[in-house]
């Protein structure tokens with residue numbers, strides 16, 4: 001056996017996110033959004049049409065960067081735990 005895959009995950013923290021699309025800078029798409037995404041947990045974004053769900057996902061994918069606030073990502077575990085002694 002070459003390697004044993006172990007659980008991996010990234011925690012994402014969004015802190016006071018504010019965002020307006022560059023083409024519509026007069027319209028606030030997100031304002032003061034703060035929440036935490038934990039590895040292995042299912043999260044549902046629920047809200048009215050136009051409330052910013054798709055925009056949030058776009059920011060998580062780094063299609064855009066927020067105008068204010070911060071997005072933190074922390075690698076909690078390595079993707080693979082390679083043990084050369086067992087190769």
Ligand SMILES: Nc1ncnc2c1ncn2[C@@H]1O[C@H](COP(=O)(O)OP(=O)(O)OP(=O)(O)O)[C@@H](O)[C@H]1O
Pocket residue numbers: 021023024027028029047048049050051052053054055056
């Ligand atoms: N590509 C874009 N360019 C400019 N403004 C946009 C763009 N996409 C969304 N918006 C605006 O950003 C705000 C948030 O829209 P968003 O699409 O994120 O809402 P949503 O919660 O995903 O809505 P829905 O439930 O209809 O999918 C709205 O005011 C919307 O008009």
Ligand SMILES: [Mg+2]
Pocket residue numbers: 053054055
């Ligand atoms: Mg949407």
